[in-house]
Amino acid sequence: MTLLLDQKVALITGAAAGIGEGVARLFAQEGAHVFVLDRNAAGAEAVAAAIRSQGGSAAAFACDVCRAETIQAAVDQALARFGRIDILINNAGIYPRRAFLDMTEQEWDEMQDVNLKGVFRCSKLVIPHMVERRSGKVVNISSVTFFKGMQNLSHYVAAKGGVIGFTRSVAREMGPYNVFVNCITPGAIEVETEKLVATPEQMAAIVAQQSLQRRLNPLDVARACLFLSSHLSDGITGQTLNVDGGLVMY
Numbered sequence: 281m282t283l284l285l286d287q288k289v290a291l292i293t294g295a296a297a298g299i300g301e302g303v304a305r306l307f308a309q310e311g312a313h314v315f316v317l318d319r320n321a322a323g324a325e326a327v328a329a330a331i332r333s334q335g336g337s338a339a340a341f342a343c344d345v346c347r348a349e350t351i352q353a354a355v356d357q358a359l360a361r362f363g364r365i366d367i368l369i370n371n372a373g374i375y376p377r378r379a380f381l382d383m384t385e386q387e388w389d390e391m392q393d394v395n396l397k398g399v400f401r402c403s404k405l406v407i408p409h410m411v412e413r414r415s416g417k418v419v420n421i422s423s424v425t426f427f428k429g430m431q432n433l434s435h436y437v438a439a440k441g442g443v444i445g446f447t448r449s450v451a452r453e454m455g456p457y458n459v460f461v462n463c464i465t466p467g468a469i470e471v472e473t474e475k476l477v478a479t480p481e482q483m484a485a486i487v488a489q490q491s492l493q494r495r496l497n498p499l500d501v502a503r504a505c506l507f508l509s510s511h512l513s514d515g516i517t518g519q520t521l522n523v524d525g526g527l528v529m530y
């Protein structure tokens with residue numbers, strides 16, 4: 281059986297947990313050399329070690345997407361080892377709730393710094409190498425909340441809308457270089473962090489609004505990432521793909 285990402289070099293941010301971990305594990309199964317980037321160094325190493333123990337290729341890096349020098353170190357390693365980066369998954373993100381009326385400028389800024397400017401920083405460091413080789417796939421993780429709006433997440437939804445706008449504009453610039461930039465808007469994905477910010481009742485209410493009557497999981501998003509990172513999506517750029525069980529349709 282042909283592996284979809286055989287020998288591809290993939291950098292995945294926020295890959296120590298949740299969706300990013302799911303992407304890292306699936307990409308490794310599909311033959312990629314996976315670079316697990318996360319500010320949670322121990323978590324990143326645990327994911328990379330688990331992948332290696334199953335015969336995959338993975339290396340962990342302590343990276344904060346708010347500190348360019350930490351991302352640069354991972355980029356340098358990937359280039360030194362393989363001479364290229366084929367795939368960048370901009371997934372690292374935070375989603376603490378805060379009512380707009382209580383929100384401080386600092387909370388707003390932190391949200392933009394991680395969820396929007398983090399995408400800018402990683403893209404700035406990786407895309408030039410893709411341009412040089414006239415080859416690359418970038419997938420940015422936004423959120424379906426952008427299409428619906430969501431209470432207590434105005435800072436988050438604004439940042440995630442920015443990610444969609446950034447995706448479209450950079451895709452317009454990168455097409456001539458054969459560098460693809462797409463976006464995924466996950467719906468409610470079952471991850472550990474969710475338990476800190478939402479109740480089971482709130483999540484059940486979202487499932488009730490979906491067409492598919494089940495909780496979505498990181499693998500559901502990872503499969504869409506795989507599609508947008510492989511040759512199967514070679515006619516697609518600048519797009520935003522909902523992975524939300526049919527919550528929003530457009």
Ligand SMILES: NC(=O)c1ccc[n+]([C@@H]2O[C@H](COP(=O)([O-])OP(=O)(O)OC[C@H]3O[C@@H](n4cnc5c(N)ncnc54)[C@H](O)[C@@H]3O)[C@@H](O)[C@H]2O)c1
Pocket residue numbers: 293294295296297298299300317318319320323343344345346371372373374375394398421422423424465466467468469470471472473474
């Ligand atoms: N889970 C959902 O329902 C859902 C829905 C829509 C969008 N998303 C988006 O998907 C992405 C992943 O979310 P998740 O639910 O898997 O979250 P998660 O908390 O399970 O995982 C996020 C990972 O990102 C890392 N991270 C956070 N800030 C970082 C930083 N500054 N630098 C490096 N790493 C950092 C965390 O340490 C963590 O390992 C986020 O961008 C999130 O906004 C999630």
